[in-house]
Amino acid sequence: MERHELVIVGGSAGGIQASICAQRHHGLKDILVIRIEEKTMVPCGIPYIYGTLGAVEKNIMPASLLGEATLKIGEVVSIDRKAKTVSLKDGEKIGYDKLVLATGSDPMKPPIPGIDKKNVWFAWKNTDYLGDLAQAIENIGDIVVIGGGFIGLEFADECRKKGHKITVVEMLEHCLQQVCNSDLCIRAEEALKGTGVNIITSNGVKSINGKSKVESVTLQNGDTVKCDLVINGIGVIPNVKLAKDAGLEIGPTGSIKVDEFQRTTDTNIFAVGDCAEKYSFFNGLPVPIRLASVATREAKIAAANLYQPQWRNIGTIGVFSTVVANTAMAMAGLTDTKARELGYDVIVGEAQAASKHPGTMPDAHPMKVRLAFDRRSGKILGGCACCTQSVGEVVNLIASAIVNEMTMEQIAMFPMGTHPWLTASPLVYQFTDAASNAIHNVKNSARVQT
Amino acid sequence: MERHELVIVGGSAGGIQASICAQRHHGLKDILVIRIEEKTMVPCGIPYIYGTLGAVEKNIMPASLLGEATLKIGEVVSIDRKAKTVSLKDGEKIGYDKLVLATGSDPMKPPIPGIDKKNVWFAWKNTDYLGDLAQAIENIGDIVVIGGGFIGLEFADECRKKGHKITVVEMLEHCLQQVCNSDLCIRAEEALKGTGVNIITSNGVKSINGKSKVESVTLQNGDTVKCDLVINGIGVIPNVKLAKDAGLEIGPTGSIKVDEFQRTTDTNIFAVGDCAEKYSFFNGLPVPIRLASVATREAKIAAANLYQPQWRNIGTIGVFSTVVANTAMAMAGLTDTKARELGYDVIVGEAQAASKHPGTMPDAHPMKVRLAFDRRSGKILGGCACCTQSVGEVVNLIASAIVNEMTMEQIAMFPMGTHPWLTASPLVYQFTDAASNAIHNVKNSARVQT
Numbered sequence: 001m002e003r004h005e006l007v008i009v010g011g012s013a014g015g016i017q018a019s020i021c022a023q024r025h026h027g028l029k030d031i032l033v034i035r036i037e038e039k040t041m042v043p044c045g046i047p048y049i050y051g052t053l054g055a056v057e058k059n060i061m062p063a064s065l066l067g068e069a070t071l072k073i074g075e076v077v078s079i080d081r082k083a084k085t086v087s088l089k090d091g092e093k094i095g096y097d098k099l100v101l102a103t104g105s106d107p108m109k110p111p112i113p114g115i116d117k118k119n120v121w122f123a124w125k126n127t128d129y130l131g132d133l134a135q136a137i138e139n140i141g142d143i144v145v146i147g148g149g150f151i152g153l154e155f156a157d158e159c160r161k162k163g164h165k166i167t168v169v170e171m172l173e174h175c176l177q178q179v180c181n182s183d184l185c186i187r188a189e190e191a192l193k194g195t196g197v198n199i200i201t202s203n204g205v206k207s208i209n210g211k212s213k214v215e216s217v218t219l220q221n222g223d224t225v226k227c228d229l230v231i232n233g234i235g236v237i238p239n240v241k242l243a244k245d246a247g248l249e250i251g252p253t254g255s256i257k258v259d260e261f262q263r264t265t266d267t268n269i270f271a272v273g274d275c276a277e278k279y280s281f282f283n284g285l286p287v288p289i290r291l292a293s294v295a296t297r298e299a300k301i302a303a304a305n306l307y308q309p310q311w312r313n314i315g316t317i318g319v320f321s322t323v324v325a326n327t328a329m330a331m332a333g334l335t336d337t338k339a340r341e342l343g344y345d346v347i348v349g350e351a352q353a354a355s356k357h358p359g360t361m362p363d364a365h366p367m368k369v370r371l372a373f374d375r376r377s378g379k380i381l382g383g384c385a386c387c388t389q390s391v392g393e394v395v396n397l398i399a400s401a402i403v404n405e406m407t408m409e410q411i412a413m414f415p416m417g418t419h420p421w422l423t424a425s426p427l428v429y430q431f432t433d434a435a436s437n438a439i440h441n442v443k444n445s446a447r448v449q450t
Numbered sequence: 451m452e453r454h455e456l457v458i459v460g461g462s463a464g465g466i467q468a469s470i471c472a473q474r475h476h477g478l479k480d481i482l483v484i485r486i487e488e489k490t491m492v493p494c495g496i497p498y499i500y501g502t503l504g505a506v507e508k509n510i511m512p513a514s515l516l517g518e519a520t521l522k523i524g525e526v527v528s529i530d531r532k533a534k535t536v537s538l539k540d541g542e543k544i545g546y547d548k549l550v551l552a553t554g555s556d557p558m559k560p561p562i563p564g565i566d567k568k569n570v571w572f573a574w575k576n577t578d579y580l581g582d583l584a585q586a587i588e589n590i591g592d593i594v595v596i597g598g599g600f601i602g603l604e605f606a607d608e609c610r611k612k613g614h615k616i617t618v619v620e621m622l623e624h625c626l627q628q629v630c631n632s633d634l635c636i637r638a639e640e641a642l643k644g645t646g647v648n649i650i651t652s653n654g655v656k657s658i659n660g661k662s663k664v665e666s667v668t669l670q671n672g673d674t675v676k677c678d679l680v681i682n683g684i685g686v687i688p689n690v691k692l693a694k695d696a697g698l699e700i701g702p703t704g705s706i707k708v709d710e711f712q713r714t715t716d717t718n719i720f721a722v723g724d725c726a727e728k729y730s731f732f733n734g735l736p737v738p739i740r741l742a743s744v745a746t747r748e749a750k751i752a753a754a755n756l757y758q759p760q761w762r763n764i765g766t767i768g769v770f771s772t773v774v775a776n777t778a779m780a781m782a783g784l785t786d787t788k789a790r791e792l793g794y795d796v797i798v799g800e801a802q803a804a805s806k807h808p809g810t811m812p813d814a815h816p817m818k819v820r821l822a823f824d825r826r827s828g829k830i831l832g833g834c835a836c837c838t839q840s841v842g843e844v845v846n847l848i849a850s851a852i853v854n855e856m857t858m859e860q861i862a863m864f865p866m867g868t869h870p871w872l873t874a875s876p877l878v879y880q881f882t883d884a885a886s887n888a889i890h891n892v893k894n895s896a897r898v899q900t
Contacts, residue, residue, distance in 0.1 A: 017877055024890045042808045045870050058810040065877060281865075293868045293876040300886070301863060311863055319867025328872060358492045360508040392872025393843035396881070399865055400847055404854035413751060413761055415731075415849055417769025418743045420495050422778060422842025426743040427467055427515060431846070436750070440474045 003095030004032040006306065007086060008069075009076045009242065010102030011035030012125060013043055014273025014295035016061065018100045019069040021303030028306075031069035032094065034086070038073055041125050043292045047151065049134060051158030056131040079246035081266050098268055098306050101243055101256060102299065105236035105274035105290060110146070114208030114217075119229045123151055133231075140228035141165060144217050146205050148175030150322050152233030153188060157324045159231075160197050167198040167225050169205050169217070179320050180331045181370065184384050191325035200225075236290055238275045251277030253288045261309045262302035270305070272298035281315030281403065282334060282381070283342055289318045319399045321392050330395030333382030333402045336372055345375040347445070349408065349438025355388045357418070357425035369394065369430035371411070373438050378407035383434070390423070397431055408442075411435035453545030454482040456756065457536060458519075459526045459692065460552030461485030462575060463493055464723025464745035466511065468550045469519040471753030478756075481519035482544065484536070488523055491575050493742045497601065499584060501608030506581040529696035531716050548718055548756050551693055551706060552749065555686035555724035555740060560596070564658030564667075569679045573601055583681075590678035591615060594667050596655050598625030600772050602683030603638060607774045609681075610647050617648040617675050619655050619667070629770050630781045631820065634834050641775035650675075686740055688725045701727030703738045711759045712752035720755070722748035731765030731853065732784060732831070733792055739768045769849045771842050780845030783832030783852045786822055795825040797895070799858065799888025805838045807868070807875035819844065819880035821861070823888050828857035835880070840873070847881055858892075861885035 006022050008015045011033045022028040045059040053059055063071075075089040085093045107122035109115060119140070121133050137143070143159050145152045148170030156166045168175065174185035189199050204220045208230055216226045238255040249265040251257040255278070256264055256271040264271050271277075273295030280287045294316055304311040321330035339346045349371050356364040367390065371383040383398035385391035401411055412435040418426040456472050458465045461483045472478040495509040503509055513521075525539040535543045557572035559565060569590070571583050587593070593609050595602045598620030606616045618625065624635035639649050654670045658680055666676045688705040699715040701707040705728070706714055706721040714721050721727075723745030730737045744766055754761040771780035789796045799821050806814040817840065821833040833848035835841035851861055862885040868876040 013877060020877070021886065024886060025893070027893075042870075042875065044868065044875075045808050045811075048811065048870055052812065053808070053810060059808055061808075061877075291867075291876075293866055293879075296876040296879075297863060297865055297882075300882075304859075311859060313863075317865050319865060321867050321869040321872050323869065323871040330867060330869075330872075332867060358495050358503070358509055358511075360503060361495075361498065362502065389872060390840055390843045392867075392869055393840045393847060396864075396866045396873075397843060397847045397850055399867060400850040400854070403860075403865060404850070404856070406854070409754075409761060410853075413747060413763075414846075415747055415767050415769060415853060416743055416846045417741075417771050417780060417782060417842075417849060418494065419771040419773065419780075419842055420492075420498055421773040422771050422780075422839060423846075425492065425494075426741075426746040427463060427470070427511075429743075429746075432747075432750075436471065436474060443475070443477075 001085070001093050001095055005030040005097045006100065007094060007096035008033045008100045008102060009086065010104055011071065012040050012102065012104055013292040014104070014299045015100065015102035016065050017296040017299035018102060018272060018303050020065060020067060021300045022306060023067050023069065025304055026306060029068050032072055033066065033069050034072045034074055034076055036073070036075050037127055039127050041127060041130065043125055046123055046125070046130060047154035047158045049130060050137055050155065051161040056127055056134060076242060079242060081246055081269070084268065099270070100302055101264070101269060101271040101275060102273045102295070103239040103242060103275040105238045107232060108235040108237050110232065110234055112205055112208055114210070117208055117210055117214050118212050119214045120208060120232070121229065122232045136229060137164070142227040144169060144225055144227040144230045146230060146232045147234035148199065148201065149178065149233060150176065150320060153192065153324045154322060155231050155233055156192060156197050160195055167200060167227065169203060169219065170199070170201045171204045173202050175199065175201065179318060179335065181335050181384055183370065184329050184331060184386060187327060187386055188324050188329060191327035195325045236274060240275055243271065243275070251286055253277060253286045260312045261305040262298055262313060263305070270302035272302045278316040281317040284315060287316055287318070289316050293319065314403065317399060317402050319395055321395055327387045328389050328391050329384065329386035330391040331382070331384040332395050332399040333380070334372065335382060339372060339381045344381055346381065347373050347375045347438055347442050349373070349434040349436065349441060351428065351430040351433035351437055353424040353428035353430055353433070355390065355424060357420050361420055367391070367424065367430055369434045371398070371434040371438060373408045375442060378409065379405050380408070380411065385430070394431065408435045408438045412439060451535070451543050451545055455480040455547045456550065457544060457546035458483045458550045458552060459536065460554055461521065462490050462552065462554055463742040464554070464749045465550065465552035466515050467746040467749035468552060468722060468753050470515060470517060471750045472756060473517050473519065475754055476756060479518050482522055483516065483519050484522045484524055484526055486523070486525050487577055489577050491577060491580065493575055496573055496575070496580060497604035497608045499580060500587055500605065501611040506577055506584060526692060529692060531696055531719070534718065549720070550752055551714070551719060551721040551725060552723045553689040553692060553725040555688045557682060558685045558687050560682065560684055562655055562658055564660070567658055567660055567664050568662050569664045570658055570682070571679065572682045586679060587614070592677040594619060594675055594677040594680045596680060596682045597684035598649065598651065599628065599683060600626065600770060603642065603774045604772060605681050605683055606642060606647050610645055617650060617677065619653060619669065620649070620651045621654045623652050625649065625651065629768060629785065631785050631834055633820065634779050634781060634836060637777060637836055638774050638779060641777035645775045686724060690725055693721065693725070701736055703727060703736045710762045711755040712748055712763060713755070720752035722752045728766040731767040734765060737766055737768070739766050741770070743769065764853065767849060767852050769845055771845055777837045778839050778841050779834065779836035780841040781832070781834040782845050782849040783830070784822065785832060789822060789831045794831055796831065797823050797825045797888055797892050799823070799884040799886065799891060801878065801880040801883030801887055803874040803878035803880055803883070805840065805874060807870050811870055817841070817874065817880055819884045821848070821884040821888060823858045825892060828859065829855050830858070830861065844881065858885045858888045862889060
């Protein structure tokens, strides 16, 4: 029986990152990555297969990322924690010293009548399946996307680029509402509507209709939307069966319970990514934030801690960005609604300025930052930015402020760099100015109160 | 005699920002901004007048920034600290409760024979003068730029866009060497050379030749460069005469001495921007980093502290960015050379990846981040990024890490957000990966040592 210093189950973002970092930090060479597929998708790139990229083959994670690790194609069906072995579907047993579970998640299948009809699809991270979806989309006209989260809107945006008529159906009042403040949600909706995408909110799909193939969906308000294909983008279910069967504890959101070192309840077994429980940076309670960027971070932490606790996971803050209908937007930390739910006294500051300076520079566009703070401590709770390409990094600046627990005063005094081609003017730089505006708002509201 | 709650001398970036923040933070309405010119230049935009913008009028700071402050055109020639008044050149006296000096700097005039000839120009922040320069450039062919700092290279880049033959003469081994690590310096030089700009380093201008007008320059190695016009970009002299005459202390770099609250040695008088002394974030010693972004930050701090100390200036870190020959680059904090001079044991980490992911996304380009850390504390000392537009904000993320004294471990674990259109893949995100690489380098060098 072969035995390896490190066995990683799952070879998507989390598993590959764990392998990279085990090599980088411990000089480990004896690493076996076991995954079901030879090739694996870049998870965040999946919607782009259906528009910008044009083919599944353009969205494959490079094999070079494996470095000196060995890849084994197979399905792990059980773990013997006492013997420290995993068993594959074909009966093979493989020993491990340390085991990382990066088993990911599968798309959630909502209990909608007709969900099993032909041409009802999910964002399932399987190369063949996603290739088949590309074929299916090629040959049809109208598409209904169930769920107006990031994945749903990105699918909608990419498919509309190919000329399909798209309807997005979202149960909440706004698309993206679970992770973004309403101003961003509305911007995304308006931008997509401007390209001809039909967006229906505060409504759900009651049934999917048609003989064998999809022909229409019926909404909860009784309306019917004709369509040839349905894409589900309403969330994921963590793959925890392997862990559960092995007696590892499962956490309250249904993911594998881990401690701050990414250890499961067996200290030789770590869990990272969509399959692992996440805890809020703000209050330590479980949060269902499943992103590739979160997975890779957990994988780095797990890899550092393989032999003894070294790095502590200070919690998940949630950093999201997207581009829909050429409108870039990003959000880090708590939404106002969530912050209030957690008991914070939320004070907001906003700033908008031209993305270049002077505003007469070519291609200068308005860019806005909005930051939320806790009035009592002055600390930042969250922030968002839109609508230029730079928001992808501005949101990381906001994330840095969050993890470093910066106050509105510290951010207002932040020593940013600026340049005519690259940023707003230092006089109106959005990140610092939003904090300055929040200070102003605190003072004004204090004056009103007295 | 009129008297104002706040009088600000100087109405460029620092003065205007002090006015904005005094209004925002204290609700002050009685503010008088005194400056020599009706219109003032966007300081960082000056080189762009000669290429991208095409006219002085496109580089004017918007008057709307004054808000409720009153603008007075005039030259303040003295301060009576006892009477708390300033005197204008025309004899008018104006009283102040609080005074902010934002008198800026003037270009340094190097003691080169021939420096007073016609068509020898400086980046002097004066609308008429810069308009005249635009006229002068319009009618000539070859230009020599003395000094290969940011301003020099930006002038060179803009003028070459207009078809002029440009030679940059830099005394140090590399252009940008005082603020950038050599890899960036070389990239900038190579990029400019690729557009036909002639760059001469490790050499200086010994004399400027010609009858009345410039005809050539002679270099220190004896070579001669034919030219019709010379632009000096070799630094600035802070305008401190007013402060000095009023008995305010001048600091070791020749700027007005200020404390951590931006107060001069008279607690009713503040100084901000190029005229004010700056102190290093790293060791508290004076540093001559004069940028509009630094000026505006100091102005915010001064405004907050007008009536009592509230905000403390934790020091200047230096955050620079530029775009030359379509090559964007940025640097924050200490260069390796400077860090070693200050006694740090420097350990470096680097990471390069496609700016979008997968790398097959349209317009994905390599983007590199390089971070320097102190081996003893693990804390970040500086970092640079090139060569995509996003480096303008990536460098602010690096700056945030510096002011928050993040260690290489904290950065490696940083919870960044990523998106296919906006950033590298989370598996190879440059900022976190550069820190991870530094950790690897520490371990490897430790292994070598033992």
